[in-house]
Amino acid sequence: MNKLKIGMISFAHGHAFSYLNSLVSMPEVEVAGIADEVKSRVEAVAVKHGIPYFEDYRELLSKDLDAVVICSENVRHAELTIAAAQAGKHVLCEKPLGISKREMEEMIAACKENGVQLMTAFPCRYLPAVVQAKQAVERGEIGEIVAIKGTNRGSFPGGWFADKALSGGGAVLDHTVHVMDLMHWFLGAEVQEVYAYATTVFQEQNIDDAGMVHVKFDNGVFAVLDPSWSRNRSFPTWGDVTMEIVGTRGVLSVDAFAQKNDVYSVQAGKGEWSYWGDNMDEYLVRSFVEALRHGKPVPITGEDGMKAAAVALAAYESAAQGQPVRL
Structure with a gap:
């Protein structure tokens, strides 16, 4: 070949x-x-x-x-x-x-x-903790999912990310999409309603760097997500990806970047997290390459990307109106 x-x-x-x-x-x-x-x-x-x-x-x-x-x-x-x-x-x-x-x-x-083919770059699907949690849910270990609490908190990226003319939005757009895709993937359901808060708290920039996104899925599951750029320079790493998945028979906690060593560096001047887990970007790229080489559908589609981004866009609409928005 x-x-x-x-x-x-x-x-x-x-x-x-x-x-x-x-x-x-x-x-x-x-x-x-x-x-x-x-x-x-x-x-x-x-x-x-x-x-x-x-x-x-x-x-x-x-x-x-x-x-x-x-x-x-x-x-x-x-x-x-x-x-x-x-x-x-x-x-x-x-x-x-x-x-x-x-x-x-x-x-x-x-x-x-x-x-x-069009594939959306959602590497978080390849994090070991996420993969294992998905398998546990599919085995029925926590029963039926009732609710999910998620975070994708990060540090302020600066540059064009803070320029709405180039980014299209701040933290709520940048960080809602990753974990919202995971929620869609775990539930196999569509978001029906969004109620959100978006504002500027941490930076002197005219763009949202904080928010809370509440969603209701068409299968009755509720979820909330914190996508804020709330990690300052003293934080050990850029951010996190977490989920608390509440089921009828148990609760599953996902800390996607927990595979780490604590490093206390005089040179850095602060404690740092050194991640030793699998490289999610490599798995993402490899899955794209393998799908094309073998003539198979890509695993994360353009439709997947649109569904996640649509929730973030509805979140801005909800925040502006101060009320829930139906998709």
Whole structure:
């Protein structure tokens, strides 16, 4: 079987570097090009791995590629995905999939019309604690799920994330989507109603950095999620992914980054967490590659990405109105 030729478009989102490291470690993959209008952002990795560089992503898309990985600013996801689809390339797109339901529908439609697959980057599905919890739920160990309490608290990312013109939203958009996808995945149900709070608490920026998102699923399950950028510089790591899953026969606690060592570094000047668990980004990228190589459906679809992002967008609507919003 020939190598899968993959290009990368934009390293605006830092996950691009992790995805690249995973791709170059796979003998069945050839990273055939990197496109980024900011050459300094990618020059070192392009030279290190001998990967052709393109300033214009359209030039990269004209090359002989099977797929692309898109890690641009959120507002460019739709433009880049649609262009890739029209060029006949499969797409792995960083989350959130888009910043409006309409553009996400257009992204999904463009991929279907051009016979290519669209996968949303939700690496949290590959965290060991999450995988084991999903298996425990499927075995019926806690009975039927009644409610879920989740967190995806992080540190303030700065840069374009704090510019709504480029990000489309702050913490509520950035961090709702990961754990909301996990909730959708665990429940196999759709969110019916959203009631949310979103405001600025921790930073002097004109963008939401704090929120609480309450949802009701169509199967009757209730859930609440804290997606705030509430971890300051003294916190040991960037954030967390947790879930308390309440069932009719028990409660399951998921601390996705608990596989860590505590490090007390004089150089760092604070305690730090050194994560030693499996690399979720590598599993994500590998699952994308394997699906394309074997002609199988990607495991996390564009529709999955749209469902999660739609909840975050409804959360902003609810916060503005001060009342629940139905999806």
